[in-house]
Amino acid sequence: MKKILTGAVLFSALILSGCTNDQGETVASTEAGKVYSTELYEEMKSRYGAQTLQAILIEEVLEHRYGDQVTEEDVDALVQENVDSAGGEEQFEMYLAAQGQTMDTIKESTRLSLLIAEAVKEYDGVTEEELEAHYEEWTPELTTSHILVEDEEEAEEIIAQLNDGADFTEMVQEHSTDTGSVQNDGRVTFAPGSDTVVKEYEDAAMALEEGEYTEEPVESAFGYHIIYMNEKPEKGTYEEEKEQIEKDYVESLMTDQETIQEAIKMVAEESNIIIEDEELTAALTGILGTESNSEESDSDESVEEEPTEEETAEQEESSAE
Incomplete structure (x- = not known):
């Protein structure tokens, strides 16, 4: 668009x-x-x-309607999140080039997304009760890194090298077959229970503390993982997490195309x-x-239909009598 x-x-x-x-x-x-x-x-x-x-x-x-509610700082922060997810500015620029876009066009589309989010918030009428209910189900995202290989023996050899002091990031670049994360040093971020990662991965990651990695290969349908726990934040109080809760809640609303369409319709109907x-x-x-x-015809005006041939004949016969 x-x-x-x-x-x-x-x-x-x-x-x-x-x-x-x-x-x-x-x-x-x-x-x-x-x-x-x-x-x-x-x-x-x-x-x-x-x-x-x-x-x-x-x-x-x-x-x-919402221009003064979306700042350049908001746009830059969201763009930076995408840059970080892509593995840095160089990787992000390569991605944009492949998509035929530039940093300027991605900022434009990011601003539009934030404007739509404001419309969705107004349309839904986000309440304190909704946010509190969302908080009860919400868990902070975990940030992990992983090395994915096809062979269990290779995974065990990598763990042995890590035990001897090898750098995890360097091992990601040398060995991981996960092309989706390797450009970002193997980073995988997920919220527990979100189905973002397979169960075997989530279970193994949840057992780790920050700075730890799995001592045994973790097998899944994709191969064998060695998982490192980067960040495992504790869930704060509702007041402490409220800003993130609202952001997360609105993002969940933004996954519903019908809600987006109705929110835009609401704004358009009031924009003459x-x-x-x-x-x-x-x-x-x-x-x-x-x-x-365009102006519609007055609905109160009745339009007489042309009489059928049978009706015309009956009228003529009645007149003759």
Whole structure:
């Protein structure tokens, strides 16, 4: 959606600049003729106009309503969490390049996510009772690292080297086959009971204290793990954990697409959206659930149906009598 939005903004700037005639400026030419900006605009409008306008409207109404509640510090902090999860800035930049994105575009999408989160919070009407109930079920995330290998004997040899003073991070880079975590020094973060990791992994990790690693290989369907416990925080009081509890609770709400749609709809309904171009009224479909905001016919007016041939014949016969 953000790619479409960015493209639309750049395209609009192109259209508004340098127009030389009713057809706009020339954007391409072939032996068959020229393609003008107005022609390109109309074609893009017919294909992507409604979707693009919908994206713009959603972003604008959310920004207008919650913009002062989402700071640059909030955006930077969330982006940094993703950078850390990816294994550092270099790895994150490589990931962005592979996705065709930049740090600027990821910050834009991150800001939009935070704006949506504010809408979800308002729509759900998050209460103290809900947060307290969530706290009772909530457990702090554990941060572990692991080395995954296919062979049990190799796992035992790695443990022997760790016992002799080998560095765990270096052993991750040399031996681990888990491509998903190796770029982040084998880091795996999970909340107990969340099903983020397999049961064998969770059980073995829960038995460790900070700074300890498993003395025996841990077998799972993926192979053999050597697990190191980095951080195992204790659960604080509700007041101590409240900020994290609210964040975690809202994140759980954000996994429900219907809740997100209803929250955006709530904001849009109160934003007096009027689409002047009748060809683009479908932009409201995904927001308000209606394709048009044009004036409807008065529902109180009755419309007489044309009489059927049989009814007409009966009327004529009755008149004759």
